[in-house]
Amino acid sequence: MYIAQKRPDFTGTVDQIRAYQQISSLLKRNYCVYCLFQENDSIFLVEGEEVVRRGMESIYAKKTGPLYFAMLKSYLFKRYPLSTSLHSFPEIRRTVKHIMQEVRFDIIHIQSNMVHNFPDIDSWTEPVVVDYMDAISLSLERRYRWTSQLVEKTAMRGGLGRVRKYQSYLKGCTANGIVSSEADRNHLAPVTIEKLDVIPNYVDDSLFLTDIHIPKKTAVVFAGPLNQPEYADAAIRLVKDIFPALKLAFPGLECWIAGSDLSAEVKKLARVEGVVLIEEPEAAHKHVWEAAAYVCPLRFGYGQKTSILEAAALGCPIILSHIANEGIEFTSGKEVLLADTDEQFISKTKLMLSDRIKRLLMANQARSFVRTFFSEKRIIDQLVHVYTKVEKQVECNERERA
Known part of the structure; x- marks a missing residue:
């Protein structure tokens, strides 16, 4: 049984996409998967096939009623992060208890922002895997060091304290965990290193079917979830601090910014000559495929960046920061070019744009x-291996107790 923050969806947020990928791949291997999630003040239990088909039929549905008090209690009194408090559903605890009395599951896979709903998780007889998904505290620390605005620093310091408090709560859980990148695991090492396995997100096989030898357009592209602060900052930096110098060297150059849920500040970038905003999700991959270079000047953030992996799969040459590369570990000068300062991004992007052979070799x-x-295949092999390992640990513990 998969307990998710929101309904898994391949067009949704990072956690929704991760859940969708894992569920759909397990189904391909003939595993039986059920998914429990909360939506519109109701709790739903649906079959994995229904998740993949994006259907609405559920095995079980129950109205939870207003959840404001539970959220406020989690945020104000327990002082958990807002991202966790928004997923406070007391009723889901009773629902899971009822389901587990009726059916035994081989594995309970639960996303980390849902764990606080189950204070009895250590007493469950079913093997449990907690999906940490990311190391949010690492991003907040970097953003705190980067920003010079007093108000933002204060907010970051408060948010960081809340995240660390929740990580301490998770540390007390005996469940095994998975995380999306080695960088995240290293950061979370003080929390629970011996119980964390790295299970990245994977790239859809269909992206590898594109022809990378097509003539590229005179454009640089940046794509990703622009509703996230690190991506919005990178888009603004690219347009305001890097693109003008590139435009002088290549007068016909365009800068494509692809993403949805754009903030007002990001939308203003369209006023800059040569800048094009692409908000349709289905058009993002097409523009990444056609661009001469994918430029990713992230200054803060954490974990594995799926949009960068997709750019590589689509055959778009990549220039990115060391922070953006942490969860992937490309080799600079072989698969990508690494840069950190504006001057480095400008010079290395110029190099990529002016050398077609270099672009093609690095893209390949x-x-x-x-x-x-x-x-x-590789990623789901790793996930199944973790499931098997956790099952054996639980069986071993049960024999010792007996």
């Missing part, structure tokens, strides 16, 4: 790297 090598280390 990046694509091969992603196909090797972030394919669906």
